[in-house]
Amino acid sequence: MLHxxxxxxxxxxxxxxxxxxxxxxxxxGTFAVLxxxxxxxxxxxxxxxxxxALAFLVTGTKTPLLFLLGxxxxxxxxxxxxxxxxxxxxxxxxxxxxxxxxxxxxxxxxLLTFIQKQPNSRQAGLEKFLFGQATALLAGDVLVMAVxxxxxxxxxxxxxxxxxxxxxxxxYGVSLGxxxxxxxxxxxxxxxxxxxxxLQTVGVVLMSALIVAPPAAARQWTDRLGRMIxxxxxxxxxxGIAGAVISSTTSRLPTGPVIVLCASGLVLISLAFAPxxxxxxxxxxxxxxxxxxxxxxxxxxxxxxxxxxGDPRHPHRLETLQAMSLRPSSVTGTLADLNARxxxxxxxxxxxxxxxEGGREARRRRxxxxxxx
Amino acid sequence: MTSTQIEIQLIAIVVAVACALPGxxxxxxxxxxxxxxxxxxxxxxxxxxFFVTRDLASPFLIIGAAVTGLLTVVLVELLxxxxxxxxxxxxxxxxxVLFSIGVILIARYAGSVHLDTDxxxxxxxxxAPFNRLTVGGVDLGPKSLFVMAxxxxxxxxxxxxxxxxxxxxxxxxxxxxxxxxxxxxxHYALMGIVSVTAVGAFDAVGSVLVVAxxxxxxxxxxxxxxxxxxxxxxxxxVGIVSAELGYWAxxxxxxxxxxxxxxxxxxxxxxxxxxxxxxxxxxxARRRRRQRWEFAETMLAIHLHQHEDRPEAAAESRxxxxxxxxxxxxxxxxxxxxxxxxxxxxxxxxGALQLTPPGRKLARRALAR
Numbered sequence: 001m002l003h004x005x006x007x008x009x010x011x012x013x014x015x016x017x018x019x020x021x022x023x024x025x026x027x028x029g030t031f032a033v034l035x036x037x038x039x040x041x042x043x044x045x046x047x048x049x050x051x052x053a054l055a056f057l058v059t060g061t062k063t064p065l066l067f068l069l070g071x072x073x074x075x076x077x078x079x080x081x082x083x084x085x086x087x088x089x090x091x092x093x094x095x096x097x098x099x100x101x102x103x104x105x106x107x108x109x110x111l112l113t114f115i116q117k118q119p120n121s122r123q124a125g126l127e128k129f130l131f132g133q134a135t136a137l138l139a140g141d142v143l144v145m146a147v148x149x150x151x152x153x154x155x156x157x158x159x160x161x162x163x164x165x166x167x168x169x170x171x172y173g174v175s176l177g178x179x180x181x182x183x184x185x186x187x188x189x190x191x192x193x194x195x196x197x198x199l200q201t202v203g204v205v206l207m208s209a210l211i212v213a214p215p216a217a218a219r220q221w222t223d224r225l226g227r228m229i230x231x232x233x234x235x236x237x238x239x240g241i242a243g244a245v246i247s248s249t250t251s252r253l254p255t256g257p258v259i260v261l262c263a264s265g266l267v268l269i270s271l272a273f274a275p276x277x278x279x280x281x282x283x284x285x286x287x288x289x290x291x292x293x294x295x296x297x298x299x300x301x302x303x304x305x306x307x308x309x310g311d312p313r314h315p316h317r318l319e320t321l322q323a324m325s326l327r328p329s330s331v332t333g334t335l336a337d338l339n340a341r342x343x344x345x346x347x348x349x350x351x352x353x354x355x356x357e358g359g360r361e362a363r364r365r366r367x368x369x370x371x372x373x
Numbered sequence: 374m375t376s377t378q379i380e381i382q383l384i385a386i387v388v389a390v391a392c393a394l395p396g397x398x399x400x401x402x403x404x405x406x407x408x409x410x411x412x413x414x415x416x417x418x419x420x421x422x423f424f425v426t427r428d429l430a431s432p433f434l435i436i437g438a439a440v441t442g443l444l445t446v447v448l449v450e451l452l453x454x455x456x457x458x459x460x461x462x463x464x465x466x467x468x469x470v471l472f473s474i475g476v477i478l479i480a481r482y483a484g485s486v487h488l489d490t491d492x493x494x495x496x497x498x499x500x501a502p503f504n505r506l507t508v509g510g511v512d513l514g515p516k517s518l519f520v521m522a523x524x525x526x527x528x529x530x531x532x533x534x535x536x537x538x539x540x541x542x543x544x545x546x547x548x549x550x551x552x553x554x555x556x557x558x559x560h561y562a563l564m565g566i567v568s569v570t571a572v573g574a575f576d577a578v579g580s581v582l583v584v585a586x587x588x589x590x591x592x593x594x595x596x597x598x599x600x601x602x603x604x605x606x607x608x609x610x611v612g613i614v615s616a617e618l619g620y621w622a623x624x625x626x627x628x629x630x631x632x633x634x635x636x637x638x639x640x641x642x643x644x645x646x647x648x649x650x651x652x653x654x655x656x657x658a659r660r661r662r663r664q665r666w667e668f669a670e671t672m673l674a675i676h677l678h679q680h681e682d683r684p685e686a687a688a689e690s691r692x693x694x695x696x697x698x699x700x701x702x703x704x705x706x707x708x709x710x711x712x713x714x715x716x717x718x719x720x721x722x723x724g725a726l727q728l729t730p731p732g733r734k735l736a737r738r739a740l741a742r
Contacts, residue, residue, distance in 0.1 A: 038465040039406050046581065088654055089646065091400070094461075095592045098405040099642055102585030106635020109582075113628040205413055209469030216458050216466060254480050257473030264470045271457055279455060 010135065011248050017137040017145055018240030018259055021198045024149040025207070026214030026236025027156060028194045030229045031187055033215040034167040039097050040079065040188070041211030044195040045204045046101035047078030049108025056115060064141065068196055075192040078104050083184070132203030134244065134255035141200070148197055152190050156229070163187050164225055202256035210236060213263035220274035239263035290327075294334040296365055297325060302344060302354050303362035312359060315351025380502040382620050384518050385634060388574050389586050389612030391525035394532060395566045396587035397608050400595055401543050407564065408587045410449065410464045411442040412571040412580035414471035418442070419572070420478045435520075435572045442568025443561065445471060498630040501577050517577050524573045528566045532605070535559065540601055578631035585635035586612060593642045596649040611641050669709045671739045672699065674718055677728045678736035690725045 025041075032040050051074025052067045059066055078100045085096040156163060162183045165173040173180045191211070198207045218231035243259030272279050301324045305316045318335070322328035335352060338344040343358030354362060366372070399405045418441025422434045445467055452463040506516040513519070532539065542549035542556035549556045567587070574583045594607035619634030626633075647654050676698065680689040688694065695706045710726065713719045718732030728736065 033459075033462050036459055036461050038459070038462040039409075042406075042409065042465065085646065088657055089596060089652065091592055091595065092403045092405075094403050094405040095400050095588055095595075098409060098584055098588035099592055099639065101409070102581055103589060103635050103639030103642070105581045106585050106632040107639065109632030110623070110626075110628045110636055113632065114626060117627055205472055206469055208465055209473075212462050212465035213469075216462050220457060252481050254476060257476045260469050260473040261477075264466060264473075267466060271455065277457060279457075 008248075011244065013139055013142055014134050014137050014248070014255065015241045015244040017142045017201060018134055018244040018255065019237040020142065020145045020149055020240070021201055022210060022214065022236030022238070022240030022259070022263070023233045024145075024152055024236075025194050025198055025210040026218070026232035026234075027153060027229050028191050029211035029236075030215040030218065030225070030232045031163055031167050032191055032211055033219065034225075037093070038212045038216075039094070039208070040082075040191060041195050042205075042208035043078060043082060043097045043101040044075040044192050045199060045207040047104035048072075048075045048196055048199060049105050049204070050074050050111055051108075053108050053111035053115060057111065064200070065144070067200075068144075071196040071199060072193055074104065074108075075196055076189060079188045079192060080185070083188070132199065132201050132206065132256040134201045134247075134259075137201060145197055148193060152194055155186070155190050159183070159186065160226075167225070202259055206256045206260045209260040209263060210239075213260070213267050214239065217263070217267045217270040220270040220277045235266050236263065239266060290330075291334070291337070294325075294327065294330050295337055296369070298331060298334045299338060299343065299354075299358065299362045300366055300369075300371075301325065302352065303359065303366060306354055306359070313353055315347035315353050318350040318352065321352065377502050378624075380515050380518065381498055381630065382617065384501050384515060384521060384577055385498060385616035385620050385630065386613050387518060387521045387525055388577050389590070389616040389634065389638075390609045391521055391528060391570050392574060392583060392586035393590040393608040393612035394525075394528050394605060395563060395570055397591040397594070397601075397605050398539060398543055398563055399567065399587060400591040401601075405588045405592075406461070406464055407446065407449070408567055408571065409581075409584045410445050410468035411564070411568050412575065412583045414445045414468045414475075415439075415441050415568065415572050415575065415580070416475035417471040417478075418444075419575075420475045424478070424482070435569065438572040438575075439565060439568040441471065442571060443565055446561065446564040498577050498634075517573075520573050521577070524570050528570060531562065531566055535562075539563070543601075578634065582631045582635045585638050586615070589635070589638035589642045590615065593638075593645040596642075596645045596652050611638070615641055666709065666712060669699075669701070669705070670713050670716070670718065671735060673709055673713060673726075674728060674732045674736040675739055677719065677726055678733060678740075681728060681733075687725060690727065692721075692724065692726060 029038075029041065032038055048071035051070035051072070053070075054074070055066045055070025056062065082093065082096040082100050085091055085099070086093045162173070162178060165176075165178060166180060166183050166187055170180060173183070195207055195211065198210060202210060214232040214236035215228065217235050218228045221231055222228050239259055239262040242262045244255055246262070247253040247255040247258040270278070273281075275281055298321060301321055302316060304324075305320065306312045306314070309316075318331065321335070322331045325331050335344060338358065339346065341358075343355055343361055344352050345355055347353050396405075396408070399408055415438035418438035419434055421441075422431070422437025425437070426433045428434075448467045449460070449463045452458060452466065453460040458466065501517045502515040504516045506513045506519050538549070538554050538559055541552070542554060542559050546556045549559075570587075571580065571583045574586070578586065590608040590611035591604065593611045594604045597607055598604050615634050615638035618640070619637035620630055622628075622637065623630040623633035645653065648656075650656060673695070676695075677690055680686045683689075689698075692706065692710060695701055695710075696703060699706070701709070710719070710721070713732070714721065716731075717729055718735055719726050719728050721727075
């Protein structure tokens, strides 16, 4: 399989193209996800349809580069409309996204059916547009991807500071005198181009996942923008290559969906295992906190009992401690913890006594918590 | 009109109204994109239900797909409740996964059957009348007309019965919860209605255009009214207009009816966006311009008032001085002065501007605020 990845022309091209695509859309998607515009990718990919149809209607040729141009123009117009509608009306971005994507798509459908009725034309490849056809990638397509993708990444490098400002504190940028609206448009335009670039590989519906999934995964591992972009690019590339390779091993396994599933798998792994933010870590932290609180609680309960009884060496029954605790079932385990630290010892069948050291520790903790010494 | 044409229009109208009604609440609750997510992920449900029943006409297909719609909503909520991703990202993560699994299942196992993905996504209204509902040999009409009419009645009943609860939980979820109206249950019920509608409509208009019919008419109505009841009526009306307009445009140009309906809905929205009284683009632009002028005129009055009867009055009230003091362009300054003169708040005397009594009153009133 690894041999094929390097020496099989189709697989090499497809893997390279998908990897590049994942890399670029991951890096640029980072900003969309941070700006709560995750659904922008979905919108752009749908709005591209009338652009492609118009490009064909006007020129009558099926040049991929021309399709890219038409798609990019339509996608760009769509996002400008979304921005305009949310800025000037009381409709929120979700409605604006929904209207623009569905109406543009509907209009594109009208144009496509119109084209199909024209006597001199064959099908304009709607199927390919909707679902993508990674296996049809040619070396030339990959070259276009590489060149355009590099330009996009270069834009991010050049305007990194401005884009960062737009992502995290838009109003601060305005107050500093940055032309934030122009920066918004530039940032969105890079995303439009990235989405259009991927349309013919993974298709309309799944392109939006490539914009969202790698950044969402990367977000879990770091709090720094620069690192997040690198990680998202790496995740995207990994998903692209893995998807291409996996789908090549089995027949009738479409590449686009497999790439999406790979990227989503990375998201799941990140959500579960990422240090600090991940669900597993959060769970472990909760467990640790609960245990620490229980140690304090049982220790202080024993001290309270000893104080009230007057004789510090009188054993107190497990049932008493359980009755005092909010989590009676954890008292036994906590007593074992305390015993291991030498702060309590067992006496008789189910009696427990604070050791002198445990008594000192308990008093210290009670004072630290604001109780009497 | 032939009977087929009438039937197509009837289906189009019923679909449009059935989509517009729940769409009102989606738009108001800011969950419009949930319709996009649901309409895509029901593909998964349709495929699974198809594998179980082996029958594309089975009613279980609708149930299975509706369950998937709810599954999407639950997954999105679970994901955003972890607070590791935001809600928009959660939506963008969940539906492509379900959609991908659906596409893969179709590609691998259903290649030979009539279940292809683009018919789910696009739909073709023109074919809808060919699928008839016959009971005991009697032809009652197109099947999808009955299915959609049933769904329309269901959501109409839901909205009428729970009108008060829906209204409250849409505009003030906190109060609804505090009063014990179970907004979460209502939310899921609403999403269930959206799922069922999306499934019922998908083979007539396709899943992407379901989104158009669910969002565009309510959004249009939202720009025209402040009352929920009127918004519901208006969006149904816009839906009907889009259906009719779309149908006849498609008929004339011989193009996709569903696409044409979506375009017509978009056109309605565009008209409202531009010309809605008080809230449309043009009304807002005009109001902003008027406010700018009024503000500038008041500023001018205040400026003249501050320097009136002082030694510097002669210099400060010269028209050229306004350019650097107020940072106005010459043209704007000229317009403002002309406007103020027309309104009688100042007079021009030997190149200097002088307030009139109404102008003085304007300045004092503005300063007193």
